[in-house]
Amino acid sequence: MASTWFQLGPAGDTADDAGGRVVAVMGAGNVTSIGVLDVLSKLVNDNAVCILKVHALLKPLVPVFTEIFAPLIDEGFVAATCGDAGEGAFLCSHPLVDAVHVTGSAATYGAIAAETTKPLTAELGNVTPAIVMGGKWSRREIDYVAESLVSAKLHNDGYDCVALQVLVLPARWPQRTEFVAAVERVLGRVAERPAYYPGSVSRFRDLTAGRSGLRSFGRMDDGHVAPTIIDVDWRDDAEPLFTQEAFCPLLAIATIDGEPVEFLRDAVRFCNERLYGDLAAHIVARPTTLREYAADVDAAVEQLRYGSVGVNLWCGVGFLLAEVPWGATSGNTSNCIRSGRGTVHNAFRLRHPQKSVLRGPFFPLGGLLRPPWFVMQRNARAISTLLCDYERRAAPLTLARLALLTMTG
Numbered sequence: 023m024a025s026t027w028f029q030l031g032p033a034g035d036t037a038d039d040a041g042g043r044v045v046a047v048m049g050a051g052n053v054t055s056i057g058v059l060d061v062l063s064k065l066v067n068d069n070a071v072c073i074l075k076v077h078a079l080l081k082p083l084v085p086v087f088t089e090i091f092a093p094l095i096d097e098g099f100v101a102a103t104c105g106d107a108g109e110g111a112f113l114c115s116h117p118l119v120d121a122v123h124v125t126g127s128a129a130t131y132g133a134i135a136a137e138t139t140k141p142l143t144a145e146l147g148n149v150t151p152a153i154v155m156g157g158k159w160s161r162r163e164i165d166y167v168a169e170s171l172v173s174a175k176l177h178n179d180g181y182d183c184v185a186l187q188v189l190v191l192p193a194r195w196p197q198r199t200e201f202v203a204a205v206e207r208v209l210g211r212v213a214e215r216p217a218y219y220p221g222s223v224s225r226f227r228d229l230t231a232g233r234s235g236l237r238s239f240g241r242m243d244d245g246h247v248a249p250t251i252i253d254v255d256w257r258d259d260a261e262p263l264f265t266q267e268a269f270c271p272l273l274a275i276a277t278i279d280g281e282p283v284e285f286l287r288d289a290v291r292f293c294n295e296r297l298y299g300d301l302a303a304h305i306v307a308r309p310t311t312l313r314e315y316a317a318d319v320d321a322a323v324e325q326l327r328y329g330s331v332g333v334n335l336w337c338g339v340g341f342l343l344a345e346v347p348w349g350a351t352s353g354n355t356s357n358c359i360r361s362g363r364g365t366v367h368n369a370f371r372l373r374h375p376q377k378s379v380l381r382g383p384f385f386p387l388g389g390l391l392r393p394p395w396f397v398m399q400r401n402a403r404a405i406s407t408l409l410c411d412y413e414r415r416a417a418p419l420t421l422a423r424l425a426l427l428t429m430t431g
Contacts, residue, residue: 023380026375027376043071048110056125057125070120143363145362152306155286155319175271176271181269189273192279205273212240217247233252236252247272249273251275254276287318300329328351332380347366351376392431401430405424408420
């Protein structure tokens with residue numbers, strides 16, 4: 023279930039409206055659908071025409087994007103090109119371009135902002151947290167949630183603005199050690215992946231240099247970064263994993279003391295005040311815990327200053343649901359950009375959104391339902407193919423096959 027919350031009072035400087043203009047869309051290099059969805063958002067929501075600059079890493083997909091947009095390209099509404107920072111700078115400064123939208127890092131945003139006075143919207147990075155509330159969990163529940171959170175960490179091998187980076191656990195949870203062990207078991211079973219994104223190996227080494235207590239699972243060399251866990255002190259203001267997006271399979275675990283209400287309050291404050299970004303966060307809790315502390319959880323959802331908040335659902339699902347707005351929480355400015363300005367997707371064209379709230383089941387169908395992004399979902403490739411078929415033609419038989427593959431994977 024997804025809902026959208028709206029701003030109260032004046033909308034402020036949202037930088038959303040580029041109506042009737044030419045918008046240069048600077049595509050990201052990590053997720054192939056980002057540029058496509060951003061172009062569609064600007065076309066529909068802003069009544070703009072677009073030129074998409076495909077990131078150099080995705081150059082082989084330019085023919086695919088061109089085919090997707092062929093009807094719009096033929097009518098002059100969309101153009102597509104590919105290139106590096108030089109081509110991007112050329113587009114951003116071109117006199118026929120009225121506005122710019124970028125998905126990338128704060129450094130990329132800063133470089134563009136320094137060179138242009140044109141309206142600039144952005145979806146930038148985030149140190150994504152997951153707050154896990156305690157309680158009495160079964161072994162199967164522990165294993166399922168551990169896989170869910172590892173999947174949130176290793177989506178696209180961590181090269182994702184909403185890849186989990188800081189796991190926030192309660193110190194007084196009797197099953198904390200058991201839960202962390204379950205996380206480590208899943209990390210030890212995942213398939214090996216190459217470190218394809220530029221700079222990830224050196225970034226990992228910089229973030230882990232001189233540290234003790236690293237637990238790595240897999241191959242580590244110049245072409246690979248092993249999924250790695252490290253315990254961190256949540257009160258350490260100098261902890262780089264709180265202020266830098268790792269953009270690799272590195273997971274920090276922060277443990278906060280206190281009874282459930284105190285823990286949740288401190289965890290929310292920690293996320294809001296010490297972690298970089300305001301794009302997305304999520305909370306995990308058993309249904310009994312959600313009922314017992316309903317008012318406190320509701321207050322936490324309200325107080326988390328993020329554009330997307332998931333409850334028992336990876337906040338990255340907010341990106342997958344094109345109906346809801348996607349972007350940083352409202353109120354950011356060019357002088358305090360955090361995770362960006364403006365929103366994309368938003369198929370219902372909702373005005374002045376503050377955040378999207380997503381809610382899902384804690385342990386769906388007794389753990390039988392494993393979404394396709396779960397790292398141990400054996401049928402992920404077949405499910406993805408069928409999802410494309412279902413989008414093309416919504417046949418009941420295809421839906422039934424999807425359900426079967428999901429439950430048997």
